[in-house]
Amino acid sequence: MTVESEKRTRFFRLWTVITDAQGVFRAMRSVQYVAFYLTFSYLLQTILLLLQGETQYTSPPANSEQLYFELGLYSGISVLSLWLGVRIRNGKYGAVPYVAGWMLVEIVFSIVTAPWYGGVGAVIFGVIAVSGLRGWFSRKKYGVASLARKRSWLLIGCGTVFGSALLALCAFGLLIEVGVFPDLKVVSGENLSSYHIQTLLDRGILDESDSIEYFYSYGLFSVADGGQFLTPTKLVIYEEIEGVLSVYELPYSKIDSVELVTQGGFLEDSLYLIYGNSRSEWEYVAMFLGVENGGDQTFIDRLNKHIADYKAI
Known part of the structure; x- marks a missing residue:
């Protein structure tokens, strides 16, 4: 690792040091790895569902309708996160807060439902997600005005709807797991x-x-x-x-x-x-x-x- 790279990153290159506009862009661009991690994670759940009939975090489907629904959901999220990762890699940063926030919600959900799975990966990509959010919220401070021209209002609208729905679903699941809301099964x-x-x-x-x-x-x-x-x-x-x-x-x-x-x-x-x-x-x-x-x-x-x-x- 060079002296220059040490100044730019910390914690084994997971945490981007932000001191100027370039640091802002580097921090936001690193969220692509979070998106690709989510792609791999949901693809793995899809494969486990196909081969074993259950995922690492949920109970086996009650019937074929639920199985097909979960297969469609997990594979769809895999494709979506892959697409968002490619967009971020190509310098389109509108999805950064959604992907990073999604990762943090995933971490909380996994801690409650299955803390023995994905511990190291969750910590690594959780740090990257927080670093990316710092970059996103530091745009105004370092005068990153050009980002406004890269916004896609369609992406922002879809991301807001999808992110809100995902957050609500995860929150509902968490409240069931901790015993606040009734369980969905006997x-x-x-x-x-x-x-x-x-x-x-x-x-x-x-x-x-x-x-x-x-x-x-x-x-x-x-x-x-x-x-x-x-x-x-x-x-x-x-x-x-x-x-x-x-x-x-x-x-x-x-x-x-x-x-x-x-x-x-x-x-x-x-x-x-x-x-x-x-x-x-x-x-x-x-x-x-x-x-x-x-x-x-x-x-x-x-x-x-x-x-x-x-x-x-």
């Missing part, structure tokens, strides 16, 4: 977040003496919106409509059978009907379950086992 009681358990207790849906075996909520922002869970003695189904909460406690001793009405898919829950026996006060009650990872079948298998055990008494 979860076991031991994996149910304490935040959700406390919400159920506060709303009077769950009794202090209850032990949840399996749980599913179709609520988007709160588990109190609707769902069901199994305890050792009963099935509990609840829903909130126009601010009115209804809770149905169905002891296994009063359930006759379970019928699958509609098999769910990628964007649809499975619909089941719970029929009461001669000792019940209801004819049937409807129940919705998510299909991801076969969670609906796991839930129903445990429910049928409880029903069979009580019938055998």
Whole structure:
């Protein structure tokens, strides 16, 4: 490494020193490597999805529709990031803040969902992304006015829409992972977040003496919106409509059978009907379950086992 290059970069050439307009351009141009890293990363996820049926960060698709959707999403992002990297390499820097910001969101998401994957790569390209953002926000300071003529308003508009959507999606995923928003699949009681358990207790849906075996909520922002869970003695189904909460406690001793009405898919829950026996006060009650990872079948298998055990008494 020459003395001149040492002045221009630090931390093994990952961090660009900005002292003039040329430093601004070097910092922004380095973001091309972030874009190419994202291209490789999403291409790898596409290959893993094809060969193994799952990626490093997500659960296996519930069905073929979700598989094709994820394949299209990952391959599309690979092509997009490659295109943005080529644009930056050719001196078109309008996508710099979007690519760099995208990389930082990716790092946070991977730390929460799968911290054991891509640690070194995430740190390296995270440093480059921050360096590129410094260059972007230093344009005015060093009089880089020529960049305005290189702007593509179409790219800026598309980048803003895509970046906002990606950021919102990642934020929503993070809130699910940390247990703020309901999970999109059936979860076991031991994996149910304490935040959700406390919400159920506060709303009077769950009794202090209850032990949840399996749980599913179709609520988007709160588990109190609707769902069901199994305890050792009963099935509990609840829903909130126009601010009115209804809770149905169905002891296994009063359930006759379970019928699958509609098999769910990628964007649809499975619909089941719970029929009461001669000792019940209801004819049937409807129940919705998510299909991801076969969670609906796991839930129903445990429910049928409880029903069979009580019938055998």
